Amino acid sequence: MAYSLGLDYGTNSVRCLIVNTADGTEVATAIYEYETGEQGIILDRSDHNLARQNPADYLKGIEVTVKQSLEQAQQNDPEFAADRVIGIGVDTTGSTPLPVDDRGRPLCFHQEFRDNPNAHAWLWKDHTGYAEAAEITELAQKIHPEYLAKCGGTYSSEWFFSKVLHCLRSDPAVFAAAHTWVEHSDWLPAVLTGTEAPAKLRRDRCAAGHKAMFNDAWGGYPEADFLGRLDPALGRLRATLGDQTWSIDTTAGRLTGEWAGKLGLTAGIPVAMGAFDAHLGAVGAGIRQGRLVKIIGTSTCDMVVAPGDNDLPDIPGICGIVAGSILPGFFGLEAGQSAVGDIFNWFVNTLQPGGPQAGSHEALTNGAARLAPGQSGLLGLDWNNGNRTILVDQRLTGLLLGQTLHTRPEEIYRALIEATAFGALTIINRFEEYGVKIDEVINCGGIAEKNPLLMQIYADVLGRRMKLSRSGQTCALGAAIAGAVAAGRAAGGHDSVGEAQDAMCGTKETSYQPVGEHQKVYQSLYALYMDLHDAFGRANQTAHLGQVMKKLLEIKSQANR
């Protein structure tokens, strides 16, 4: 028996998962909630764009969760022993870069920067660099449009260089004291393997490709001249980033004696290269060609792979197209919706409709389940938090159409679910328009598991069978798969990610089939959704909306027959 250990760093906590490498059985899991700030996030009341984290929480989280998991595994599985853990994998949020000194230590570990949020990790959802993001986009449009073509056409404030440049502009002392900036997903494996010193550090393909414009086609990271035009100091930083990146089937190094001792693991076991949570989540859900993995939470990530030997065209509006970012040898494609669960949460928690009894997610879902497609006459746009794919426009807002004096909360709730399904279909259609075929969808995340109505609506709208990932913690499982591959078959692991997935991944028995009748109604509604989508989502667009309300009523009256 051999086991692999996955560390999954989320927004508020880190999870450790121990998995049997032969069949994917999950033998133990433990969670540590970060201690610093509010729910693990350092905030600033005067700037709601700011979101930072303390890397000390990341380190403490390893000790707490690994020790707990090892104890639990021993209780759960008589075969288990700590020395049967043959490899470690890591996933993190991203882009979450932190400034480090010339030994790879976070600046905030220095006394002088201890209380400075800028010397901490800049969490993915930190948007302080929004002006810098616009500046980067504008410059790239002018002189290097190819940089943008692989990341949806717009460089985001959530991404690496927006954050680094904003630090340079707003806190030059921190920028000057930093030797370089390292993604959380690179720093963590490096710490475990003693390779955090910049000269030894390996940077992962996933973070670099999706968030820092890394591409072999132009020699890796953006050229120093480009960065130098944004600021000479940023140009000089380019040299510290290196020219090479590594995918998850390679290792960051081997577990140091010090960490092995602290954790009760065997020194020298391999630690895989890290990657972002959604990417390793896709691996854990069994991603492969033709199979979209949908991670549905407050927002969604839609992960797809395409053969790496083809010359994949740029796909407008897709956040990232990066060779080897999910599966080695395949392009990794990342899309997503800026809000899904968050829209339902907004309706229930902020709008609080339906009075005290009738306004819970459960009650509204039950009410919505009694409605037929099209019956309410409502149609919405799922843009309450902007549109990530395919419009790449965070400023877009929500829309609801078709209200009468009789419109009920559960009707709106269903229309919001349907709107997110239409948004999901728009992403799939975009992939297929550019030759990336999607045959089936594997869904992960709490909403997918807990809301059969939503899954049925998705099956009906997407016109595809909806499957559910067997594991409820696919990100940690994906990390453990990377650990198993790092160890290799000879050590009891696997020699490739595909082989590991075949052995360790699966789907639940329950799945959702499209219902022909529903599909027909949703095809009509989707045509109207696209009218609204194009009219409101595209600048200077001309659309015929004069018939939208009436057509919606025709669908309503058909559905009410």
Next chain:
Amino acid sequence: MAYSLGLDYGTNSVRCLIVNTADGTEVATAIYEYETGEQGIILDRSDHNLARQNPADYLKGIEVTVKQSLEQAQQNDPEFAADRVIGIGVDTTGSTPLPVDDRGRPLCFHQEFRDNPNAHAWLWKDHTGYAEAAEITELAQKIHPEYLAKCGGTYSSEWFFSKVLHCLRSDPAVFAAAHTWVEHSDWLPAVLTGTEAPAKLRRDRCAAGHKAMFNDAWGGYPEADFLGRLDPALGRLRATLGDQTWSIDTTAGRLTGEWAGKLGLTAGIPVAMGAFDAHLGAVGAGIRQGRLVKIIGTSTCDMVVAPGDNDLPDIPGICGIVAGSILPGFFGLEAGQSAVGDIFNWFVNTLQPGGPQAGSHEALTNGAARLAPGQSGLLGLDWNNGNRTILVDQRLTGLLLGQTLHTRPEEIYRALIEATAFGALTIINRFEEYGVKIDEVINCGGIAEKNPLLMQIYADVLGRRMKLSRSGQTCALGAAIAGAVAAGRAAGGHDSVGEAQDAMCGTKETSYQPVGEHQKVYQSLYALYMDLHDAFGRANQTAHLGQVMKKLLEIKSQANR
């Protein structure tokens, strides 16, 4: 001292008001709730379009309310005596026609029709004749477009001929038994004056002009040939309608001895010609040239007069343009919004937002009052119950735009108020485009009196001072004014409606002035409202909506500075 008595027949009850003719002091009022059916309305569970009333309730209501009012007046005003009541006026809902026999008695007073809803009064909101309304519209478009030009371009299911034709088609026995059909507003004064026999009956200009296509330009009611094409029997009914109609400054006759005895009034005092509630409400609010009277309730009526000697053009989308229907010598123009208070009631009672404490009209108004114009980034269309003016399309639905994950109930509540204000402005603009100038607005109705926020928003959006009618019961006051004019100055009344209004009407001290800063923001928002209005409200319309969301955000960010 002289007094006039107004009878105001609403949807669920009748009100009697006794007023001092010298200064409009209201000395007594009493209400009688109709007894038949649900809240005075005969319904049919299998047909939600059906709404009828029992004319026996109308008669009983006179006795109950007049007697109570007389007693109350004696207590309230030492000068008062029943024989100082010099005239009576009547207003009713409409179009509310009832089938009568050859003596003018309602068919439902006959034993054989006692339980037949079709033999009762067909209440204004009965929509059973929707198919006949479409048929009438279609035929008029073909052969008499001028019939439609004076009533907004579409003949409504709420109106006289739709109802009569539907009865002919669906219950030929009732139709055959009826000698003619009489509006409630004509039948009531006729009963009080013993002139209900068809040969003596006078029909009022208001009901005939606004709901039965009466116009002197084509010799009164629609020609027999037109009606005959719809059905020969309807063509034959034309002869019973007569060729003349009377406005409120003329009398239906004099109070019969029998009614005088029953009520304790003086036999022979004049009873003015009746009119619809909104029209006499406008009179009671002091309508005159340049002054729009806005009756704000669940829906609104917007009443305007224009000089009768001018050749007033047809105004597309205005429900009615009828010479003498409000003030003698002026064109009466009627517009309105299909839902105003009903939209706020829908939000509070059906959607029930904000949890148990925060979801009342009062709490939402307080929250909304703390917001600046444009601050929420929300924009709505006020079409939850269709659009009466200027689009004349009952099938249109509501729309809300600009929702984010932070949008709060009070922001939506304010956006709904603003949407109704934009709808109100669209009506005023339409009047002015066709040369009917609106300088000031007098508001009536509970919402106008109780919601200062709404009034301020209306002042800011309409760019005009908002005044409030002094009387809280302007319809009954208008009826009493008609009674005072019927009596004439010599008897202690007045010789003209204008003279009576000058003496008996007034406005409250509180009024609402537009705030320049708010007006500027609302002008920008209104431009976006009109983009939505034209794009969604007009068939085959092409509109540029690509910038609507973004412009709304610009307004929002300005407002949040």
